[in-house]
Structures are given as structure tokens and as C-alpha cells.
Amino acid sequence: MRNSDNSIVTILILVAIIAVLGVLFALRVMNAGNVNTNTQGQVTEELNKGNAGTSGGSQVQGTQTNEMTEQAFNSRFAPYIGQRRDGVSVKKLIDEVNKNNTTYKNRNVTVEYGGTNYTNNLIGLSDTISIMSQYEVKVEYNEDRYINKITINKVD
């Protein structure tokens, strides 16, 4: 073979090698792309899951939240329920209701004492409760099982 022929063969081999390397690189990139795609897919799926989770979770959590909130809500007043509670506890209860009614306007609790209903001016009501007396404390729930009314009666 002539020198020029050798050169052509060498060039062809190099081109072939480069082509093979190019194909391999392209495949790798594609794989990488797939990985990326998959990752993105996963991310997307996770996001979807997240969305689903969030909305589902919202529903699930929403339900849980409602249940929790209902429990948490009621638990603030429940310890004061009883047939003979001391005046100190009743004052604390009224304080708790007052805090609730000023914070959660849409979930006000009414306190009935002496035939009068109070949702505001609870501090005034508290002042009429004697720390030296005992009281019966009863509660009523709304249809969602939240306490919405507390009835206080002085016990002789």
C-alpha cells in the first residue's frame, strides 16, 4: 500500500472510532436523558402524589384536622364540665371561652348563666362568679360535635 492509502485507512479508522464513540456518547446522553426524564417523572409523580397527597391529604388531613381541631377545640372546655365545680375553675373556663370568642369568630361559644346568654362581655360575667361558690357546668355540641354552648348554674 502506498503511504497515501495508509493515511486514508487511518483516517477512516479514526472516523469510525469517533463515530462509535459518538454513538456511545449519544446513547449515554440519551440514557442520561431518560434518567433525567425518569427523575423528572418521579419528581412530577411525586409532585402529583404531593398534589394528590396534599389534596387527598387535605381531605384526609382535612378530616383529621377537623377531628383534631374538634378534639383540640373541645378539650379546652371539657376539663371544666361537672356537677360541682369550684368558682376558680368556672372563672378559668369563662376566660378560655373569652379567648376563644375573640380569636375564632366563626366558632363562638355561648355561655348561659342565670338565664342570660353571653358571647361577649365575658369578663363582666366572670366578675359575677364567686370564687367561694360551686357551680354546675354543662355543655352542648353543634352538629359537627364542637362545643357551642356552656350552661353554668350555681349550686346551693
Added chain:
Amino acid sequence: MEKKIPKFLYEKLENQYGKEIKEKVIEGLLEEKPLTIRVNTLKAGIQEIKDKLDREHINYNSVEWYDEAIIIENEKEQRIQDLDIYKNGEIYLQSLSSMIPAIVMEPKKDENILDMTSAPGGKTTQMCALSKNEAMITACEKNKIRLERLKYNLEKQGAKRVNVMMEDARKLDDYFSFDKILLDAPCSGSGTENIFTQNFTEELINRSRKTQEELLKKALKILKKGNVMVYSTCSILKEENEEILNNVLPKFNAKIVPIENIKQIPILPVTIEGTVCVCPSKLYEGFFVAKIIKE
């Protein structure tokens, strides 16, 4: 401890209450008192503590007029002190009578309250609990060792917003001014087991009277006008109670705010209407409480 009542106390009690009531008082003073605890609602719920006592097989009774008070049956103090609820500050050993002053105080959010003789801190921490740590309390104590005890108890009970001062409250600057003041005055302890000690003398009563009067004068000086304070002692002698009030209140245009009697608490006749003197009995130490308004 040999329970021997000093002769001079017999005479004082008979002079003040008459023979029949004196006998009742003496009987009450001689009664062995059960341990009583106060649930520290800053750290635990009342039912939670009752459940824990149940688990320890400790018998107890509730107190109708104060849900946070519990009467322990047939247990030694050490047994209670060994409980985690005691070590964690979830309960506080306190006599039933001594729970009354803080209740009468009705401490509220952001009120600036002075406890003039604060150590060891039972009533101070009770006020913290009653106000859910929302009152601002200045706790005064002149004795360094007792002050350390006070600090320890405040920490243990989770009391917040308490400013501790090592000071004889009689010497407080008139510059101070408070929304409410608790003066649980040093006294002879004539309503308590102190009467069985050598410490209990007529001289102690006289010394106490002087301190009580000085403290009450200071309290009324630094109490804001239109506001209330509580004066209490663990004495059932009028010379440490009504007589002190009669001597001091008119000078400061101060008047008694009537305290409603709690029907479950045995009481003694008083010479100032609206004040309460708890009769020593099986459950209660002798104790005097007055609510005062500065007009």
C-alpha cells in the same frame, strides 16, 4: 412532738371566743392534719395527677371548693416527696387554708402584683398558676436562705414573670406602685402546730403585731388607689388580725371587701364583717384572710 397548749393561749382564746368555741378550737388544733397538695396546673392537669396517684395506690379525696386541692390519705410526707410528680413540680405540698389568699387575690393577666413575704413560694406559685403565668409578680423576701428556697420553688414549679427581690418589704421605696398586693404577714402561727413549739410565746405575738402593722402600712402606701390587696395570717388571734386592720385601714381610706364564706370550710366568728377566720379542724389550719380596697 408533745402537744401541749400554752396556758396563755387558752386564756386568749377564751377571752376572744368564749368557752365553747375555745374548746372547739383546741380540739381542732390538736387534730393530726392529713397531707394536702395543690396541683400545679402550669405543669399538669388535675385528672392527670389523680391518675398518677391511683397508679401509686395512694388514696386521696377531692376538695369541693377548690378542684386543684387534693387531700392525701394516710401517707407520710416523705412518700409524697419521693414521687416524680413532686420532684417535677407537678404538685406542691400546701395546707388547704393557705390556698385561700391566692384564690381571693384572683390574679389576672398583666396585673402587677406584689407578694410582700413570698418565701417559700407556695402562694406565689399558686398565683402564677391561677393567672396561667400571665400576671407579673414581684416576690419579696428579706431572708437570704429563704430567698434561695423561693427561687428553687419558682424554678421547679415553672413559674414565669416573677421578679424576685431580696428586701424587707417594709423598706420598699414608696416610689413603687402595684395593682394588687398579697401580704401573708409573718405571725405567731396561733392557728398551726407552731403553738406546740417553744417558739410560741406572748413576746412572739407582740413582735408579730409590730411587723404586721408596719407591713400593712407599707402595702397600703404602695397599692394603687381603687385596687385591692389581701391580708392574711395563720393566726386566729384578733390582735394579729382584726386589731391590725382596725389600726391601719382608716389611716389609708381603705375598706374591707367582703369575702363570701365557703360553706365547707369551718369558720370562727370575726369582729370585722367580711373577713374570714378559718377554725382549726381535722382538715384545716387556723387562718385569717381579709380583702381590702384602697379608696
